[in-house]
Amino acid sequence: MTRLFKVVAVAAILGLVSGAAMAQTKLKWAHVYETSEAYHTAAVWAAGEIAKRTNNRYNVEVFPASSLGKETDINQGLTLGTVDIIYTGQLFAGRTYGPLAIGGAPYMFRDFAHWKAFSTSKLLDELADGYQQKNAGNKVAAITYYGERHVTSNKAINKPEDMKGLKIRVPDAPLYTMFPRAVGANPTPIAFAEVYLALQNGTVDAQENPLPTIDAKKFYEVQKFIVLTGHITDALLTIVGGPTWNKLSDADKQVFVAVLREAAGKATEEIVSIEQKLGAEFEKRGKTVTKVNRAPFREATMKLHNGPDATWDKATYDKLQAIK
Secondary structure, eight states, rough: HHHHHHHHHHHHHHHHHHHHHHHOOEEEEESOOOOSHHHHHHHHHHHHHHHTTTSSSSSEEETTTTTTTOHHHHHHHHHSOOOOEEEEHHHHHHHTTTTGGGSSTTOSSSHHHHHHHHHTTTTHHHHHHHHHTTTTOOOOEEEEEEEEEEESSSSOOGGGGGGGTTTEEOOSSSGGHHHHHOOOOOOEEEEEGGHHHHHHTTTTSSEEEEHHHHTTTTGGOOOOOEEEEEEEEEEEEEEOOHHTTTTTTTHHHHHHHHHHHHHHHHHHHHHHHHHHHHHHHHHHTOOOOEEOOOHHHHHHTTTTTTSSSSOOEEEEHHHHHHOO
């Protein structure tokens, strides 16, 4: 009897251990940013919190710096199920559901306060729902402030006319070309991982990104001027792939959304803080930081907001502009 009891007990323990091991689900979170950036550190924090709050039933591994592919690749990977969570720009997500791209269009927001109000608005929820229905259940779980996008170049820029003919790198998503075209520049799509080399060898003369990205990617090393155009108040979406999202219980869905939104809040606060300091830091490094009058840049661009490049309708545009 004692021996039988021991055998049963051991079998039960082995079964529990085996069941626990089987119960853990490994997930991949992919993005194109450096390990030093706030987005990555927030993702790593979120991975730990998801494990903690689900009793280690989910093990999220974060893959930074395009290690699982360029931004286009990881967006495709969501639907294919080769990645489970990604950070991506609104314009990349907007390729499959155009209205979602509106938040990434140039001079779409009056200022950071306008963007902040949009980030918690019913309009964003509506856009996220539309994207989810169009994309096999991919869930937009959170939005993170990416920063104001500014131009860097090897020539002085003080007014829109100074950008005429300028060969400027933009991300490989159509709406990123709206601002350069509005001011007569020549937008050239190049993958994020290839920008530094393209600037270094003169393939392009300029690029545009937020100050924290210009710093993290060291673009300032191969550019003389940092021009504070603030042409896009940009953001990253945290998206959970439909194949993964649809397998989560309702309770686990709540955990994921809560954690991912907390992580987005942490990264947003850090980016705002970094942005406020970097202008002076670049000047210390010998760069010319130009505070242009944004009004003429804005006026040139806003003419295109509801033109043939718009992937949203006028009603959506009006809703966004009405947000206070």
